Amino acid sequence: MPRIELTDKELVVRLTPWESIWALRASFGVPLAQIRGATEDNGFRGSALGLRIPGTHVPGLITAGTFIKSGDRQFVYTTRKSQTVVIELAGNKWARLVIGVPDARAEAARINAAVALHS
Numbered sequence: 001m002p003r004i005e006l007t008d009k010e011l012v013v014r015l016t017p018w019e020s021i022w023a024l025r026a027s028f029g030v031p032l033a034q035i036r037g038a039t040e041d042n043g044f045r046g047s048a049l050g051l052r053i054p055g056t057h058v059p060g061l062i063t064a065g066t067f068i069k070s071g072d073r074q075f076v077y078t079t080r081k082s083q084t085v086v087i088e089l090a091g092n093k094w095a096r097l098v099i100g101v102p103d104a105r106a107e108a109a110r111i112n113a114a115v116a117l118h119s
Contacts, residue, residue: 002077002099004107006114011035023064023077024054032118036088038111040104044084049076074098087111
């Protein structure tokens with residue numbers, strides 16, 4: 001499961017080597033100034049994401065990579081056993097990040113607090 005780390009200036013999504021293979025990308029960071037907010041979305045369904053370019057989707061198991069739907073690009077990494085946090089972005093190549101975490105409500109609160117401190 002990817003780790004979300006917060007620094008003074010950015011949110012970093014850390015992927016293990018195996019997660020990088022599934023998502024076809026390495027760990028990356030997003031400036032806190034580009035984060036509009038984070039929410040939990042435990043009703044997330046990977047089948048509604050649109051076109052996968054590049055990435056992996058095994059229904060009911062894993063959804064990982066970049067997906068495009070209605071012109072919006074989103075980075076997704078979720079598995080069936082994770083809760084989903086959705087991080088809305090502005091001024092970034094992605095419109096949002098959809099990340100599976102152990103506790104989506106707590107993660108969203110932590111991200112929103114970091115963004116509020118940065119503003």
